[in-house]
Amino acid sequence: MARVGLTTERLVRAGAELADEVGFEQVTVSELARRFEVKVASLYSHVKSSQDLKTRIALFALEELADRAADAIAGRAGKDALVAFADVYRDYGREHPGRAAAARMRLDPETAAASAGVRHAQMTRAILRGYDLTEPDATHAVRLLGSVFHGYASLEVAGGFSHSAPDSQETWTRILDALDALLRNWPSEPTL
Amino acid sequence: MARVGLTTERLVRAGAELADEVGFEQVTVSELARRFEVKVASLYSHVKSSQDLKTRIALFALEELADRAADAIAGRAGKDALVAFADVYRDYGREHPGRAAAARMRLDPETAAASAGVRHAQMTRAILRGYDLTEPDATHAVRLLGSVFHGYASLEVAGGFSHSAPDSQETWTRILDALDALLRNWPSEPTL
DNA sequence: CGTGTTTGCCTAAGTGGTTTAGGTGGATGC
DNA sequence: GCATCCACCTAAACCACTTAGGCAAACACG
Secondary structure (H helix, E strand, O other): OOOOOOOHHHHHHHHHHHHHHHOHHHOOHHHHHHHHOOOHHHHHHOOOOHHHHHHHHHHHHHHHHHHHHHHHHOOOOHHHHHHHHHHHHHHHHHHOHHHHHHHOOOOOHHHHHOOOHHHHHHHHHHHHHHOOOOOOHHHHHHHHHHHHHHHHHHHHHOOOOOOOOOOHHHHHHHHHHHHHHHHHOOOOOOOO | OOOOOOOHHHHHHHHHHHHHHHOHHHOOHHHHHHHHOOOHHHHHHOOOOHHHHHHHHHHHHHHHHHHHHHHHHOOOOHHHHHHHHHHHHHHHHHHOHHHHHHHOOOOOHHHHHOOOHHHHHHHHHHHHHHOOOOOOHHHHHHHHHHHHHHHHHHHHHOOOOOOOOOOHHHHHHHHHHHHHHHHHOOOOOOOO
């Protein structure tokens, strides 16, 4: 009865890799058990349910992504920081599509509040220190950046921009140029 | 053996309503059969599979959304058109969260190419006629707008902006102001 | 108005993922 | 060396998906 050494930690990591291989939606307790060469029921001592497993993968991805983002913006400011930060999101989505999808998973409010999601929001706000935005404009801008990063990654992985000119990298660069210009010249009052 | 009068059309419509009630992920052939008071296997004369059903719901939502968008931009131009267009997306996401999620579902390339998705892209491009954008900037802008609409709707339905000031409506208005300003003053060359 | 054909819905059965209850034996600690 | 723990097991129930094949209601036509 060879003990494989299952732990919640190992299951979540393997689940994240599985997500990158087959897609987050296709992550299944059964497939994970197969990979560890263990019976399915054995996993239930380590995760409460299939849903619990997916939530843990999402939290793991959010942490990993936040760590990368923190590294990227350290010592940078202004457009430099914006681009480095944004590139972390885009690269993560391309490198780890399953984990990125997990990070976009809907979490219930308490779980979300205790997740690395708040670090993401804080870092986005930190980026804006390089621009002259006062509240509530800073909050609006945080939400805009979140929407763009989130949305672009989704559309890109869905193949929305592939196989059509100009290529996705070019668009990404120009979108960041545009966002930088927008943040430097944020319209303080509604333009009439 | 009372015939209920199942058709693919009716199943897809009921599936869309089910999606709005319980979430697109939770749409299931079994639940649909339950609602029609019919055995599960009976649905398989009308849809090929669970996946087929979901794809049809996605296509239905894309059509419906494109119709609404077309109505909204008729007779409008410039910021007026941009705001009307964008509001259609946001309102649809709030009014029909399940269908909106369906519309964001990943489709395989041929299906996507034959879907109303291309109408969405065309309409977005039409909006930009009110601004002075030449290629390839227009394409970049189309992708930016798509990312923002897509991303904002996802974050909003995930509860990202709820219960925190300023409210989501205010942010949405200000984001559209910002996008309008950006499109009127799109940075043609990378700012150095 | 019968009769044959279509077809809408059925039963039956197999596959596979999820989850719980309870058992067994290998590792650990005294 | 014994008791304990716990990692992993077997067994079994539940539910969603899917296919194959049957029956009878609806329809088309002479």
